[in-house]
Amino acid sequence: MSDLADFSAVDLVEAYRLRKLSPVEVVEAVIARIDALEPKLNALWAYDPDEARKAAKASEARWAEGEPLGAIDGAPVTIKENIATKGTPVPLGCAAVPLVPAAADAPPAARTREAGGIILAKTTMPDYGMLSSGLSSFHKLARNPWDLSASPGGSSAGAGVAAAAGYGPLHIGTDIGGSIRLPAGWCGVVGLKPSAGRIPINPAFIGRVAGPMTRTVADTALYMSVLSKPDARDTMALPYADIPWLDLARDVKGLKIGLWLEAGFGQTVSEETEQAVKQAAKLFADAGAILEPVAPFLTREMIDGLDRFWRARGWEDVSRLAPEQQAQILPYIFDWIETAKDFSGRDVYTGFTQIESMRNALHAGLTGFDFILSPTAPTPSFPAEWASPINDPQKPFEHIAFTVAANMGGQPAISINCGYAANGLPIGLQIIGQPFDDIGVLRLARAFESLRPQQRPWPKVAA
Incomplete structure (x- = not known):
């Protein structure tokens, strides 16, 4: 029998x-896996x-008693550190943040507990979630x-590691520019950025979502059936929709699929x-889909504007901290944020307007x-000690060109493994769907699972 830690949800x-397995023996297997690998991986x-x-x-x-609480009762789960769980502090990956226990579960954690998910741990993240590292x-x-010399990506870094290492089957991250999909791609797992508002979160913010990170599309769909349930605390949530999450069968014949290989910046x-991405597209074409190229539709002005807005948002928070607290922030992040102290109102406003420009560009691109x-990321992973693929705080977003537009536009997007680099690191394929077509994205990803070559065994970290 396979190791119980590797079973799908x-x-x-x-x-x-x-009655063939007990949650007790499964959790013990996952704990053994964690205790063996965590000293090297630092995911939790x-x-x-x-x-x-x-x-x-x-x-x-x-x-x-035949009375499970819900769809994931007894399944081991990890939750990204910035998603509040009652009684646990939320440091946001940053040494400058006071360790105050959370008063209540955030919506994704609440839905997980209500459905019987067994929360093993929180997963690690970089300072304020503003690194792909x-x-x-x-x-x-x-x-x-x-x-071990490579980065898992971020900001859902620990979640990507936990999924690839087999710390149980279900993990949840957050994503505002690629923070689920990028680590999913670099760690070889499935990472769904659902439609904006599909999974209630708190606090809500433009472009920010929570989403599952798992080893299989079916597990992602199962977790979506839990996480998408309503919560009145999210003021930006979509109306609840009773979506047939586990109905994943689809024939790709006749689908019109765009192949986007040049973003326009980055x-x-x-x-x-x-x-690897072209080979994935060929598999769809061979199965009867209609593939056509997509011209670059994003611009340098768009990402530079969004960069200004995000810097200004960060500086508004960081500027209020005492100097000794500011000194605790990761230097890469502080050097990036601090540049906003001299921004004008026009700088910030014109940056904010690029959210609309990016949304409109992706909407037109999908027409x-x-x-x-598309690729999830332009390149395979990079050195673990680096803060980003080019490690320059003044050029922090060159690697998010293919992921960020779906956050600003709100469209569902998923990363799924489509191959391996010569050094053995995974390569992610991103699938972007039309607005609100989360189930369509999952179905196409599941179709790709059935079309792609057999995957390499999951990594076994040396003792």
Whole structure:
């Protein structure tokens, strides 16, 4: 039998139903996996195995009575550190943030508990979630399980690591410019940025979403059936929709799919990445989809404007801190934010308007297509100690060209593995869907799972 830590959530729930497995033995297997690998990977914070054991026993009793709480009862889960869980501080990956216990579960954590998910730990992130890296002034450096010298990406760094390493089947991150999809791509897992407002969050903000990170599309769909349930605290949430999340069958024949290989700004796509994405597109074409190229539609003005707005937003918070607190912030992040102190109102406003420009550009780019395919990131991963792929705080977003527009536009987008670089690191394929077509994106990703070659075994980190 395979290691229980590697079982999917879909398979676990079915095994619980048939009385073939107990949540207690599954949680013990995951704890053993974590205890073996975590000293090298540094994916977790607020890890509480004893509490997980208690929750597993309660789940076991519910299954024995045939009364599970919900769709993921007994499935091990991790939750990104910036998603509040009652009684646990929310440091936002930053040593300057006071450690004040959260008063209540944020919506994704609340839905997880209500459905019986067993929360093992929070997952690590970089300062304020503003890096595509596992580098943090508060947490230890998170490392990629495929290669400990490589970054897992971010800002959902620990979540990507936990999914790839097999710290249970279900993990949740957040994404405002690619923070779910980028680590999913670099860690070889599935990462869904759902439609804006599809999963209630608190606090809500323009472009910010929570979403699942798992090893399979089916597990992502299962978790969406839980996380998408309503919560009145999110003032930007979509009306609840009873979506058939687990109905993933789809014939790709006749679908019109755009192939987007040049964003319009940012890093040049590496040859390895381009070839992997083109091969993925060919698999769809061979299955009957209609593939057409998509011309670049984003501009340098768009990302530079958004960069100004995000710097100004960060400086508004950081400027209020005492000098000794400012000194605790990761230097890369502080150097980036501090430049906003001299911005004019015009600088900030014209930056903010680029959100609309980016949204309109992606909407136009999707016109005439059912979906767009692109690289998740322009290149495979980079050194773990770097803050970003080019490691320059004044050019922080060259690598998010393919991911950020879906945040600003609100469209659903998913990353799924489509190949490996010569050094063995995974390469992510991004699928962007039409507004609100979350189930369509999941179905196309599931179709790709059935079309792509057999995946390499999950990484086994050396002891």
